[in-house]
Amino acid sequence: MSPEQPYVNLYQANRDSLIAVSPKVMNTLRDEAINVFAQKGFPSRKVEAYRYIDVPQAFEGKDSYAMPQPTLPLSAAQQGVITLNDEVLLNKYYAKAADNEDAITALNTAFSHECICIHLGKNQVLDRPIELTDMFASEEDQMEHKRILIVLEEGASASIMLRYAANNKTHILTTQVVEVFVGDNARLELYELEETHTSFTRFNNVYLQLGRYANVKHNNITLFNGLTRNTIKATLAGEFSEVTLNGCVMADKSQVVDNNTLIRHEVPNCTSHELYKYVVDEQSVGAFAGKVYVAEGAQKTVSEEVNQNICASDDARMYTQPMLEIYADDVKCSHGSTVGKLDDMALFYMRQRGIPLAEARMLLMQAFVGQVIDEIPIAPLRDRLHIMIEQRLKGELDKCVGCARCK
Amino acid sequence: MLEIKNLHARVEGKEILKGVDLTIRDGEIHALMGTNGAGKSTLSNVIVGNPKYEVTEGSITFNGKDLLAMTPEQRSHEGVFMSFQLPVEIPGVSMTNFMRAAVNARREALGQEPLKSTDFLKLMRDTQKLVDIDKKLVSRSVNEGFSGGEKKRNEIFQMAMLQPTFCILDETDSGLDVDALRVVAEGFNRLRTTQTSALVITHYQRLLDYIRPDFIHVLLEGRIVKTAGAELAKEIEDRGFDWIKE
Ligand SMILES: Nc1ncnc2c1ncn2[C@@H]1O[C@H](COP(=O)(O)OP(=O)(O)O)[C@@H](O)[C@H]1O
Ligand SMILES: [Mg+2]
Numbered sequence: 299m300s301p302e303q304p305y306v307n308l309y310q311a312n313r314d315s316l317i318a319v320s321p322k323v324m325n326t327l328r329d330e331a332i333n334v335f336a337q338k339g340f341p342s343r344k345v346e347a348y349r350y351i352d353v354p355q356a357f358e359g360k361d362s363y364a365m366p367q368p369t370l371p372l373s374a375a376q377q378g379v380i381t382l383n384d385e386v387l388l389n390k391y392y393a394k395a396a397d398n399e400d401a402i403t404a405l406n407t408a409f410s411h412e413c414i415c416i417h418l419g420k421n422q423v424l425d426r427p428i429e430l431t432d433m434f435a436s437e438e439d440q441m442e443h444k445r446i447l448i449v450l451e452e453g454a455s456a457s458i459m460l461r462y463a464a465n466n467k468t469h470i471l472t473t474q475v476v477e478v479f480v481g482d483n484a485r486l487e488l489y490e491l492e493e494t495h496t497s498f499t500r501f502n503n504v505y506l507q508l509g510r511y512a513n514v515k516h517n518n519i520t521l522f523n524g525l526t527r528n529t530i531k532a533t534l535a536g537e538f539s540e541v542t543l544n545g546c547v548m549a550d551k552s553q554v555v556d557n558n559t560l561i562r563h564e565v566p567n568c569t570s571h572e573l574y575k576y577v578v579d580e581q582s583v584g585a586f587a588g589k590v591y592v593a594e595g596a597q598k599t600v601s602e603e604v605n606q607n608i609c610a611s612d613d614a615r616m617y618t619q620p621m622l623e624i625y626a627d628d629v630k631c632s633h634g635s636t637v638g639k640l641d642d643m644a645l646f647y648m649r650q651r652g653i654p655l656a657e658a659r660m661l662l663m664q665a666f667v668g669q670v671i672d673e674i675p676i677a678p679l680r681d682r683l684h685i686m687i688e689q690r691l692k693g694e695l696d697k698c699v700g701c702a703r704c705k
Numbered sequence: 706m707l708e709i710k711n712l713h714a715r716v717e718g719k720e721i722l723k724g725v726d727l728t729i730r731d732g733e734i735h736a737l738m739g740t741n742g743a744g745k746s747t748l749s750n751v752i753v754g755n756p757k758y759e760v761t762e763g764s765i766t767f768n769g770k771d772l773l774a775m776t777p778e779q780r781s782h783e784g785v786f787m788s789f790q791l792p793v794e795i796p797g798v799s800m801t802n803f804m805r806a807a808v809n810a811r812r813e814a815l816g817q818e819p820l821k822s823t824d825f826l827k828l829m830r831d832t833q834k835l836v837d838i839d840k841k842l843v844s845r846s847v848n849e850g851f852s853g854g855e856k857k858r859n860e861i862f863q864m865a866m867l868q869p870t871f872c873i874l875d876e877t878d879s880g881l882d883v884d885a886l887r888v889v890a891e892g893f894n895r896l897r898t899t900q901t902s903a904l905v906i907t908h909y910q911r912l913l914d915y916i917r918p919d920f921i922h923v924l925l926e927g928r929i930v931k932t933a934g935a936e937l938a939k940e941i942e943d944r945g946f947d948w949i950k951e
Pocket of ligand 1: 716717721739740741742743744745746747748757
């Protein structure tokens with residue numbers, strides 16, 4: 299049996315119950331999506347964008363994981379900025395950015411049965427950040443296919459945190475598709491923070507669409523995980539828009555973190571920034587592939603991409619692949635990446651002052667990724683993340699500063 | 706306090722120290738002079754346990770304990786401090802976090818409770834005044850973007866924070882103008898107790914005018930070839946080292 303077949307079978311078995319509870323637009327795309335998925339199959343390592351992880355293996359055997367029974371959404375969630383299955387919004391935007399080109403998006407489109415919608419109207423400004431926490435708390439091995447739609451109309455402004463946390467250590471497989479439409483002059487800070495567990499397998503595909511003068515800052519922070527693949531595609535579709543893709547990764551044990559980003563400059567006069575920093579320790583594997591694509595005619599593009607990494611142990615592996623693909627001549631683009639070790643001289647200097655080696659290593663790692671955190675504009679979040687990174691390094695993240703219950 | 710016997714050491718496969726003997730008693734100041742490349746910094750690094758330097762023969766005891774068996778951090782906790790010839794920049798690690806980690810690690814090794822945050826910050830402030838270091842420097846990352854002189858002053862600040870009993874000053878005076886030299890030397894003198902011992906590596910008489918040595922040793926090609934009183938510095942400054950070699 300092909301690696302895809304169990305999931306196609308699973309789809310057939312669940313199709314009716316999915317359709318029974320889902321919005322119409324989600325249902326109309328399902329069958330086609332599963333067909334595309336079956337046809338394309340899981341991307342193999344031969345697919346350029348997936349060369350650093352073994353996707354079929356990541357899904358293998360997990361089709362037996364329980365899928366939560368889809369239920370009709372609660373009516374209470376139908377008001378305010380955050381809603382479930384806003385049909386008007388879905389009709390206009392659902393799957394408009396996330397196409398079936400990526401087989402995992404197709405799989406997600408086939409299986410998801412509800413969509414969290416965040417919708418800001420014209421010139422609506424949220425004065426406080428929103429945090430959505432996905433607290434996985436299943437007693438049995440579980441599979442979930444999540445869908446989020448974020449729409450900021452012209453001139454709107456918001457800061458949103460998507461947090462992925464684990465409450466216990468059962469095996470979890472998730473796919474998630476996040477579609478984000480940021481209108482003209484709108485501004486979004488979008489944070490994704492993963493602090494799950496080694497028993498997690500997460501595929502997260504994020505699509506960002508920017509209008510004229512739109513500004514998006516995406517921060518992608520992986521503090522604790524099992525195998526994670528984030529695919530971030532940002533499309534600068536309106537002139538004078540600006541996108542920042544930042545991220546940091548702390549990995550040890552046998553964790554795997556693969557971040558694959560694509561920034562598409564479709565029109566002139568747009569700017570993009572990218573800064574990703576990894577610390578991979580013990581037997582962990584980090585991968586970063588970041589492509590900046592400048593379309594023909596996208597003159598006056600300014601783009602700067604930096605990926606810096608530390609391999610803190612001999613067994614850890616880091617793959618880095620910054621790429622530029624440019625079809626315009628009047629552009630200013632730079633990209634670069636480094637992979638290094640912890641600075642021996644700095645370690646010795648600290649030890650001479652009495653700081654034990656383990657703590658000295660920790661201070662250096664914290665300082666290294668801290669640069670990404672320092673760029674975060676929300677001061678309390680910045681402080682919290684610095685503390686979380688420190689606790690992560692001390693192996694105390696289980697105490698969970700992020701969560702009010704554990705305080 | 707410190708007893709070095711027949712010390713041989715290598716760096717990157719090359720033998721640099723070829724049988725050094727040196728005894729420093731409580732409260733004594735020893736100066737170490739010698740040509741560039743003679744092995745002075747190598748000797749310092751071996752004493753503080755820099756893993757780049759490999760001891761092939763000999764022994765070092767510190768207050769009767771086998772120093773060579775200890776990690777660098779243990780040596781530090783025992784009271785050994787080195788002011789680096791080239792202090793290291795550590796971007797992203799604030800002076801405050803660095804010193805807090807150092808002070809509390811030492812306290813833990815001595816079986817004391819960590820300092821309360823307010824007490825620690827007060828200690829930082831008081832020490833800044835004592836060694837006259839700009840508080841702006843102390844609020845930055847460790848040595849990052851510091852001038853040569855500022856780095857040296859920061860070494861003395863750290864020394865004051867940690868209150869070692871044995872200090873190595875490895876060319877702490879090099880690159881300092883006369884005023885900075887005086888500040889650094891006076892800072893060191895203020896920190897000294899009658900028990901404090903030091904190994905002062907320098908090329909210049911002028912530092913030794915502030916920090917009066919009990920002995921001066923000359924290290925050439927990995928061996929101590931001459932030991933004399935404070936008056937030797939003047940002679941070396943006038944005549945160089947060639948006359949000693951003979
Ligand atoms: N970290 C090191 N790596 C390589 N060679 C070194 C290192 N430290 C010292 N050396 C070599 O050892 C010899 C002695 O150097 P050093 O101890 O620094 O001399 P001094 O401090 O007396 O000027 C020199 O030849 C120098 O090149
Ligand atoms: Mg030297």
